[in-house]
Amino acid sequence: xxxxxxxxxxxxxxxxxxxxxxxxxxxxxxxxxxxxxxxxxxxxxxxxxxxxxxxxxxxxxxxxxxxxxxxxxxxxxxxxxxxxxxxxxxxxxxxxxxxxxxxxxxxxxxxxxxxxxxxxxxxxxxxxxxxxxxxxxxxxxxxxxxxxxxxxxxxxxxxxxxxxxxxxxxxxxxxxxxxxxxxxxxxxxxxxxxxxxxxxxxxxxxxxxxxxxxxxxxxxxxxxxxxxxxxxxxxxxxxxxxxxxxxxxxxxxxxxxxxxxxxxxxxxxxxxxxxxxxxxxxxxxxxxxxxxxxxxxxxxxxxxxxxxxxxxxxxxxxxxxxxxxxxxxxxxxxxxxxxxxxxxxxxxxxxxxxxxxxxxxxxxxxxxxxxxxxxxxxxxxxxxxxxxxxxxxxxxxxxxxxxxxxxxxxxxxxxxxxxxxxxxxxxxxxxxxxxxxxxxxxxxxxxxxxxxxxxxxxxxxxxxxxxxxxxxxxxxxxxxxxxxxxxxxxxxxxxxxxxxxxxxxxxxxxxxxxxxxxxxxxxxxxxxxxxxxxxxxxxxxxxxxxxxxxxxxxxxxxxxxxxxxxxxxxxxxxxxxxxxxxxxxxxxxxxxxxxxxxxxxxxxxxxxxxx
Ligand code: G6P
Numbered sequence: 148x149x150x151x152x153x154x155x156x157x158x159x160x161x162x163x164x165x166x167x168x169x170x171x172x173x174x175x176x177x178x179x180x181x182x183x184x185x186x187x188x189x190x191x192x193x194x195x196x197x198x199x200x201x202x203x204x205x206x207x208x209x210x211x212x213x214x215x216x217x218x219x220x221x222x223x224x225x226x227x228x229x230x231x232x233x234x235x236x237x238x239x240x241x242x243x244x245x246x247x248x249x250x251x252x253x254x255x256x257x258x259x260x261x262x263x264x265x266x267x268x269x270x271x272x273x274x275x276x277x278x279x280x281x282x283x284x285x286x287x288x289x290x291x292x293x294x295x296x297x298x299x300x301x302x303x304x305x306x307x308x309x310x311x312x313x314x315x316x317x318x319x320x321x322x323x324x325x326x327x328x329x330x331x332x333x334x335x336x337x338x339x340x341x342x343x344x345x346x347x348x349x350x351x352x353x354x355x356x357x358x359x360x361x362x363x364x365x366x367x368x369x370x371x372x373x374x375x376x377x378x379x380x381x382x383x384x385x386x387x388x389x390x391x392x393x394x395x396x397x398x399x400x401x402x403x404x405x406x407x408x409x410x411x412x413x414x415x416x417x418x419x420x421x422x423x424x425x426x427x428x429x430x431x432x433x434x435x436x437x438x439x440x441x442x443x444x445x446x447x448x449x450x451x452x453x454x455x456x457x458x459x460x461x462x463x464x465x466x467x468x469x470x471x472x473x474x475x476x477x478x479x480x481x482x483x484x485x486x487x488x489x490x491x492x493x494x495x496x497x498x499x500x501x502x503x504x505x506x507x508x509x510x511x512x513x514x515x516x517x518x519x520x521x522x523x524x525x526x527x528x529x530x531x532x533x534x535x536x537x538x539x540x541x542x543x544x545x546x547x548x549x550x551x552x553x554x555x556x557x558x559x560x561x562x563x564x565x566x567x568x569x570x571x572x573x574x575x576x577x578x579x580x581x582x583x584x585x586x587x588x589x590x591x592x593x594x595x596x597x598x599x600x601x602x603x604x605x606x607x608x609x610x611x612x613x614x615x616x617x618x619x620x621x622x623x624x625x626x627x628x629x630x631x632x633x634x635x636x637x638x639x640x641x642x643x644x645x646x647x648x649x650x651x652x653x654x655x656x657x658x659x660x661x662x663x664x665x666x667x668x669x670x671x672x673x674x675x676x677x678x679x680x681x682x683x684x685x686x687x688x689x690x691x692x693x694x695x696x697x698x699x700x701x702x703x704x705x706x707x708x709x710x711x712x713x714x715x716x717x718x719x720x721x722x723x724x725x726x727x728x729x730x731x732x733x734x735x736x737x738x739x740x741x742x743x744x745x746x747x748x749x750x751x752x753x754x755x756x757x758x
Pocket of ligand 1: 449450451452495496497498499500501504548549550751752753754755
C-alpha cells in the first residue's frame with residue numbers, strides 16, 4: 148500500500164514527484180505529501196488529506212521548489228488520514244522520511260524514543276522511524292550509516308526513503324518486505340516504490356533486494372546488502388509502453404482495462420501454444436521434469452486472484468484428476484497445514500507484492516512442497532523472484548483498483564498450467580489438449596463479442612442503481628465467477644452483493660429474495676443447466692428479479708421478471724473467462740450510475756503490501 152517517489156536533479160523536482168505520485172495513487176490515496184530541500188537550504192514540506200490533486204493545488208499556491216525531494220501517497224493503517232499523519236514525517240526539522248509498510252514494534256520504540264526526548268506529532272508507526280534514525284545520527288553522522296543501524300531495530304515491513312538537510316546531496320533508502328526501485332536519468336536519479344511512478348522520466352531501473360540499503364546521488368548510486376557489504380544490482384531497461392498509465396479515450400482506467408482483455412489474453416497466449424499443445428517450457432526449464440512428479444496442488448491467493456484459483460480447481464481436478472486445494476493467503480499463512488507428498492505450491496497475484504500471499508509462500512518453503520510456482524503480472528515482483536517457477540500474465544499495468552484484465556489473464560495462465568500438468572502425466576482425455584488449444588485461440592475474438600454487449604449491460608445496470616442488496620448465482624466453475632461478479636459490484640458500487648452456489652439457495656438465501664433484490668445468474672449451457680433452471684424458478688416463484696447471462700443453446704427466455712442477456716457461445720471449459728466480462732461491465736455501469744469513484748473506490752487499495 149502507499150506509494151513513494153524521490154528525486155535528485157539539477158532542476159526543480161516537484162513535477163517529477165507529483166507526476167510519480169499520481170501514477171502510484173492506485174495504491175493508496177487518502178492523503179499525500181512531499182518534502183524538498185530548497186534553494187534557501189531549508190527542508191520544507193507540504194501535506195494534504197485527500198488525493199494527490201489536493202497536494203498539487205497546495206504546491207501550486209505555495210510555489211515550493213527544490214532539487215532534492217521525497218513524496219508519498221498514503222493508505223492509512225496507523226492513524227486517520229489527516230495532515231498530521233500524512234508523510235513525510237520529520238525529526239527536528241532536518242530529517243524527513245516516507246514509508247510504505249508497517250512497523251510492528253512501533254509502540255515499544257515510541258515509548259523508548261520519548262524517554263530520549265523525542266516529541267511525537269502523529270499517530271503513525273512511521274514517525275518512530277524518523278526519530279530513530281535521528282537518534283542514530285549522534286553516533287553515525289553519515290545518514291546512510293545511521294539508516295543501516297536504525298533498520299536493525301525495526302520489526303515489520305518497510306520501504307523507506309530519507310533525506311537529511313545536512314547532507315542534501317543524497318536520498319537514502321532501505322527495503323525490507325516492501326519494494327523499492329531506483330531509476331536512472333541523464334544527470335539525475337530517482338527512487339520509487341514501483342517503476343510505474345518513474346516511467347515518464349526514465350526506462351532504466353535497478354530493483355533493490357530484501358535488506359538492501361541504497362544511497363541515490365546525482366552522480367550515481369551505492370547499494371549495501373543486509374550484511375552491510377557493497378553490492379551491485381543489475382540495471383534493467385524496461386520496454387513496455389509508457390502509455391499504459393493513461394486512460395486514453397476511456398472515461399475510467401477500469402473501462403479501458405476491461406476493453407483491453409482480448410489483446411492481453413492474446414498476449415498471454417503468445418509463445419505458449421504449439422500447434423496443438425501447450426509449451427511446457429513456458430513455465431521454466433525445470434518445469435517438464437517437475438510437472439511429471441506433481442501429485443497434489445495447493446493454490447494460495449487473495450481477493451480476485453483467489454477467485455481465479457477457485458476456477459482453476461474445477462479445471463485441475465476435472466481435466467487432470469490431480470487433487471487441488473485453494474485457500475486465501477491470510478488464512479493459509481497462520482494455519483498448521485498438512486502437506487500432501489509431491490505437492491506443487493501455486494501462488495496467484497496480480498502485483499506479486501501482496502503481503503499475505505508473499506508470507507504464505509515464505510512460510511510454505513520449509514514445509515516440504517515439491518516446488519513453488521507463481522502466476523503473476525509483474526516480472527520484477529518479490530513473488531516472482533522468490534518462486535521456483537513462474538508463468539507471467541501479460542496484462543500490462545492494471546491501474547483500476549477493481550481487478551479485471553489481471554483476472555482473465557490469470558484464468559488463461561491457469562488453464563495453460565492445467566493442460567501442461569495433464570499432458571506431462573498423460574492424464575488428459577484423448578484430444579482434449581488440442582481441442583482446448585484451439586478454443587483458446589478463438590477466445591480473444593469471443594471476448595470482443597462479449598464486450599460488444601456493453602450497451603445492453605449498461606441498460607440492465609439501471610435495475611441496480613437504487614438497490615441495496617444483490618445475489619449472484621452460479622454452479623460448478625461458474626460459482627467462482629459469480630463470486631468475482633459480486634466482489635466487483637461491492638468494491639466499486641458499494642452495493643451489498645453475495646455469491647452463492649445456485650444449489651445452496653434453498654438452504655438460506657432464498658429467504659432474502661423479494662422484488663427488491665436482483666438475482667444475477669451466469670448460466671452457460673452445460674450439464675448443470677437444467678438444475679440451474681430449477682433454481683431460477685425458485686427465485687421467480689418468490690417474486691425475485693432475475694438477470695440471466697446465457698447463450699442461445701441454453702434455451703432460456705425473456706419474460707416477466709426475467710432479463711435474459713444473450714452471450715456468444717464458447718467452449719464449456721472456457722465459459723468462466725467469457726462470462727466474467729458482462730459481470731465486469733455490469734458493476735462498472737452500476738458504479739457510474741451511482742457516481743462512485745470507479746478507479747479508486749473508498750477504503751481500498753490496489754496493492755495490499757500490509758497484513
Ligand atoms: C487488493 C486489490 C484486489 C486484488 C487483491 C490481491 O485487494 O484491490 O483487486 O485482487 O488485492 O492482489 P494481488 O496483487 O495479489 O492479485
